Amino acid sequence: DQQVKQNSPSLSVQEGRISILNCDYTNSMFDYFLWYKKYPAEGPTFLISISSIKDKNEDGRFTVFLNKSAKHLSLHIVPSQPGDSAVYFCAAVGGSQGNLIFGKGTKLSVKP
Amino acid sequence: GAGVSQSPSNKVTEKGKDVELRCDPISGHTALYWYRQSLGQGLEFLIYFQGNSAPDKSGLPSDRFSAERTGGSVSTLTIQRTQQEDSAVYLCASSSQGTRNQPQHFGDGTRLSIL
Numbered sequence: 001d002q003q004v005k006q007n008s009p010s011l012s013v014q015e016g017r018i019s020i021l022n023c024d025y026t027n028s029m030f031d032y033f034l035w036y037k038k039y040p041a042e043g044p045t046f047l048i049s050i051s052s053i054k055d056k057n058e059d060g061r062f063t064v065f066l067n068k069s070a071k072h073l074s075l076h077i078v079p080s081q082p083g084d085s086a087v088y089f090c091a092a093v094g095g096s097q098g099n100l101i102f103g104k105g106t107k108l109s110v111k112p
Numbered sequence: 113g114a115g116v117s118q119s120p121s122n123k124v125t126e127k128g129k130d131v132e133l134r135c136d137p138i139s140g141h142t143a144l145y146w147y148r149q150s151l152g153q154g155l156e157f158l159i160y161f162q163g164n165s166a167p168d169k170s171g172l173p174s175d176r177f178s179a180e181r182t183g184g185s186v187s188t189l190t191i192q193r194t195q196q197e198d199s200a201v202y203l204c205a206s207s208s209q210g211t212r213n214q215p216q217h218f219g220d221g222t223r224l225s226i227l
Contacts, residue, residue, distance in 0.1 A: 004154070006154075032213045034215060036218075041220065042220050043116070043118075043203055043205075043218030043219050043220045043221055044155070044203070044218045045218070046215040046216070046217065049213070049215060051213065089154060089155065091155075093213065094157070097160045097162065097168045098143065098145075098160070098207070098213070098214065098216075099145060099157040099160050099168070099171065100145075100147075100155070100157065100216065101157070102147075102154035102155040102156075103154050104152070104153060104154040105154060
């Protein structure tokens with residue numbers, strides 16, 4: 001049973017527009033979330049994180065929003081660029097040791 | 113380089129053989145994690161090392177899987193008597209303190225194919 005869900009396997013956006021990637025989780029005990037970006041044949045690269053004591057964290061073009069009551073988070077990329085085309089993974093810190101629980105990823109395509 | 117290094121990048125082997133996958137974490141990182149990504153799936157946690165403490169093996173899928181970390185640095189993941197369902201990309205990650213909220217930095221993985 002998946003604890004972190006990314007229900008959209010793919011998303012296509014025009015360059016310059018906003019990309020919104022969504023993630024839902026089931027365990028209300030999760031208190032720290034991360035987004036990773038992955039290009040083919042490379043490992044995931046850390047993008048941005050958020051603690052459950054916040055509802056928003058911003059870093060340049062990337063903003064993560066957390067809605068604890070809905071157990072939902074989203075990653076906004078504004079403006080989207082062709083180089084943002086990649087698979088984006090949402091992850092929650094699941095164990096006491098810090099191991100990550102990942103969603104299955106959303107493949108973002110940004111068209112010029 | 114300064115990142116997490118994994119070798120080999122690709123491994124093809126026959127069913128029933130043993131394989132060893134290697135991970136060199138970022139220098140100074142005390143926490144090391146192994147994950148695997150099967151086709152169409154997210155990353156699945158396998159095992160965690162923190163300093164000289166006993167590893168957290170709770171994610172290992174069977175007793176054919178084992179891992180060790182020598183001298184608190186390099187780690188080796190061993191899969192014995194490989195099966196076709198072991199085919200996946202095996203990813204290693206390290207973080208600086210091993211506390212829960214430190215971002216993990218990943219290597220590029222080893223793509224394992226079992227024939």
